[in-house]
Amino acid sequence: MANILLTGASGYLGGSILAQLHNSGDGGIELPAHGTIYALVRSDAQAQAVQDYGAKPAAFDPGDEAAIEDFIMDHKVSIVIWFIDVVNVDRQILFIRALAKLRQQTGKDVHFLQAVGTNNTIIALAEELGVKSYIIAPCIVYGKGLGFGNQISAQTVAIVRAAKEAKRVYRVDDNSPTWPVCHIRDNTSLYIHLLATILSESRNPGHGKQGYYLPSPGSIVWDDLYSRMAAALAKKGIVDGEQTTLADDEALEAMGRGLKCPKAFVRVQLAGKCTLTPKNGKESLGWVPNFTPEHILETAEAEVELILKHI
Numbered sequence: 001m002a003n004i005l006l007t008g009a010s011g012y013l014g015g016s017i018l019a020q021l022h023n024s025g026d027g028g029i030e031l032p033a034h035g036t037i038y039a040l041v042r043s044d045a046q047a048q049a050v051q052d053y054g055a056k057p058a059a060f061d062p063g064d065e066a067a068i069e070d071f072i073m074d075h076k077v078s079i080v081i082w083f084i085d086v087v088n089v090d091r092q093i094l095f096i097r098a099l100a101k102l103r104q105q106t107g108k109d110v111h112f113l114q115a116v117g118t119n120n121t122i123i124a125l126a127e128e129l130g131v132k133s134y135i136i137a138p139c140i141v142y143g144k145g146l147g148f149g150n151q152i153s154a155q156t157v158a159i160v161r162a163a164k165e166a167k168r169v170y171r172v173d174d175n176s177p178t179w180p181v182c183h184i185r186d187n188t189s190l191y192i193h194l195l196a197t198i199l200s201e202s203r204n205p206g207h208g209k210q211g212y213y214l215p216s217p218g219s220i221v222w223d224d225l226y227s228r229m230a231a232a233l234a235k236k237g238i239v240d241g242e243q244t245t246l247a248d249d250e251a252l253e254a255m256g257r258g259l260k261c262p263k264a265f266v267r268v269q270l271a272g273k274c275t276l277t278p279k280n281g282k283e284s285l286g287w288v289p290n291f292t293p294e295h296i297l298e299t300a301e302a303e304v305e306l307i308l309k310h311i
Contacts, residue, residue, distance in 0.1 A: 001035040002199055003076050005058060008083025009039035010046055012154070013115065015147020016188045017081065022053040023146075029192045032199040038077065040084075049148040065094045072098035073105070079198065081191065082114040089121045096122070100129035111198055111207075113191065123208050132207040134194060137214045137276055139182035140225070142296050142303050146184065152310045153184070158259055158269040159229055160238075160307045165258030167240050169230035170247035172255075172266060176223050177273035180216035183291040190215035193285040205284045213285075214278040218293035222271055228300035235301070236308070 008014030018039060021031070038058040039050040047057035058075075060067040062084060071077065072095070080095050092114065099110040111132045114122055119135045126133035145151035163169045190213060197205045205211070226244045234242035247255065252263035259269055281287040296303070 001033055002078045003035040004079045005038045005077045006081045007040045010149030011083055012145045012150045014083035015149045016145050016184050017191050018053050019146035020188045031196050034199050062091050068094050069098040072102055079111045086115050096126055096131050099131045103130055127208050134211040139180045139216045141182050141187050143184040152307050156303050157307050161258040162255035163233055163239050166251050166254035169226050169244045170251045171244050172247050172271045174246055176221050178219040178221050179274045180219045181293050181296045182216045186289040187215045190281050190287050193287040197285050206280055213281045214276050216278050217289035220293050228297045232301040232304035
């Protein structure tokens, strides 16, 4: 039976997946028969937390090629779920190579799941080495995390951090772009549906260039989210009024300070247009979201309160 390694278990997305796997009997998704679930940890406290969630801690350097290969081979890990720094690809390459070596030894399929980031490199290398790769496209994820570590999203937190420094919520695009949204429980649900489909071995989910998945019920206009969060922040006296205006150069400088990035990178974190729509998750996995796109707007005040408690 397949053994699984989860990285980023103390993070928002990885921690939520670990928690949902542990609570699968409580209205969650039951996985088909599988082996051991390992979670990569960096401390004794994380190791204990992982055990409390029913997984086995794994302690090795995720940048050490020999250590990675030893763990994958010794523990026969055929599925890796990756949540550590999806922007840089160096460490992912090492895990994919280790999975490929296990596949050569056992003759069985191996799998690498990652949130979108360095996806082109991942797909090309995985196909070359016979590793099945799966890319989960990014949404505006929101809601309280389910795990033992970080419980707040990066995307909504960025809006709050920028607004706190600039004393106002600013728009950074003037054409009302849209972006897919996803509640953390729906995001976690798609990952587990994908994992369950892989483990079942009776169905072959799309992988590689056909393995993109979007865990979203639909999109919202960024401006609408800005407005709802501005109202919540103004109510708490964090910003000077709930009106949102287009950011000028001075505002972008302030927002960059809040986000700890150059002003040129502010838009990357707070805006952009994405026209992707979900298909593979629903058709290939039977995944169905429980939350509507508008739910993020309806719960914006609760999201702001959650963020302010954790930053």
